[in-house]
Amino acid sequence: MFGKKKASPQIDKDQLELIENAQKRIKQKKRLYIHFVIFLIGAVFLILANTVLGIGKEFTILGKEWFLFAILIWLFLFVYHVFNVFVTQKFMGKAWEKQQLDKLVSKQQVRIEKLKASFVKEETLIAQSKVYNEIKSNTKRSELTIIVAAAENDAIGKGNKLIWHLSDDLKRFKSLTNGHHIIMGRKTFESFPKPLPNRTHVVITRQADYKAPDGVILVNSLEDAIDAARSDNQPFIIGGGQIYKQAMSIADKIELTRVHHDFEADTYFPKIDPTVWKETANTFHKKDENHDYEFSFITYERK
Numbered sequence: 001m002f003g004k005k006k007a008s009p010q011i012d013k014d015q016l017e018l019i020e021n022a023q024k025r026i027k028q029k030k031r032l033y034i035h036f037v038i039f040l041i042g043a044v045f046l047i048l049a050n051t052v053l054g055i056g057k058e059f060t061i062l063g064k065e066w067f068l069f070a071i072l073i074w075l076f077l078f079v080y081h082v083f084n085v086f087v088t089q090k091f092m093g094k095a096w097e098k099q100q101l102d103k104l105v106s107k108q109q110v111r112i113e114k115l116k117a118s119f120v121k122e123e124t125l126i127a128q129s130k131v132y133n134e135i136k137s138n139t140k141r142s143e144l145t146i147i148v149a150a151a152e153n154d155a156i157g158k159g160n161k162l163i164w165h166l167s168d169d170l171k172r173f174k175s176l177t178n179g180h181h182i183i184m185g186r187k188t189f190e191s192f193p194k195p196l197p198n199r200t201h202v203v204i205t206r207q208a209d210y211k212a213p214d215g216v217i218l219v220n221s222l223e224d225a226i227d228a229a230r231s232d233n234q235p236f237i238i239g240g241g242q243i244y245k246q247a248m249s250i251a252d253k254i255e256l257t258r259v260h261h262d263f264e265a266d267t268y269f270p271k272i273d274p275t276v277w278k279e280t281a282n283t284f285h286k287k288d289e290n291h292d293y294e295f296s297f298i299t300y301e302r303k
């Protein structure tokens, strides 16, 4: 586990080759230089050996002293050495340079391809995160809220009318929904004498030829109603029974007025499941001369 770490080469293979070649070249030239010096000394020595020391004085070739031939042969060997160094073994010449250049170019191309791939990957990730943030912020902006007044037995209406008159509840409805989209079923819409001021009405009906006053948006499903209200940061679902039932699974919030009494009715609000909804506010209102029943304003938020 704690064995010796294998040393990894720090220098690129091509760079190493280049260095080795340069070292070889230096050695070759050094050897050639030494050869030249030895040749000079040797030539002088041969001349002196013959002329001063008298070695082989009588030995001549074609009437010339032998050392001349010895020096000529040696000179020939030296020229051959020079030829070898500068011509035969010219391994760092044009061809070698071209080969290195080709290697370098192909390496750069591989690197460019890799960079391109990682750039595309990064771009995709950025685009994905942008879309994700957009969706997230859009979802966050819109808080679909159910607003309802329901009795203890969940009764909300009878004969397409409300069952009670509680002025503070109506005031609260007015102030909460003011300036917002109010989404409702066709029957609830028809229970109003006329559209409510300063609110955008979105009415859901299956009737293709349903007529409504100017400014009222007609849609054929709850999904289309929510889509029509997408510019609103808090669209309200205002009833009635059928629409509440469909909206319970998608709403973010419920503003409930719980009327503390049981009533006979034909339309009811669905049960509020405490495992899905948490109560975040609760204000009790006593019975008084303007209000025949006790009631509480309760806010629920999806858990």
Ligand SMILES: NC(=O)c1ccc[n+]([C@@H]2O[C@H](COP(=O)([O-])OP(=O)(O)OC[C@H]3O[C@@H](n4cnc5c(N)ncnc54)[C@H](OP(=O)(O)O)[C@@H]3O)[C@@H](O)[C@H]2O)c1
Residues within 6 Å of the ligand: 147, 148, 149, 150, 155, 156, 157, 158, 159, 160, 161, 162, 184, 185, 186, 187, 188, 189, 191, 204, 205, 206, 207, 219, 220, 221, 222, 238, 239, 240, 241, 242, 243, 244, 246, 267
């Ligand atoms: N206490 C409260 O807070 C409160 C609030 C609102 C209403 N209310 C009461 O609730 C009662 C009305 O409720 P309700 O359940 O009878 O009627 P509603 O929900 O107001 O409207 C039902 C109508 O909406 C349309 N609709 C429903 N679901 C649809 C869908 N998925 N696609 C297309 N259209 C759809 C249909 O219209 P078409 O028939 O035209 O196709 C349907 O007949 C009234 O008594 C009213 O006073 C009480």
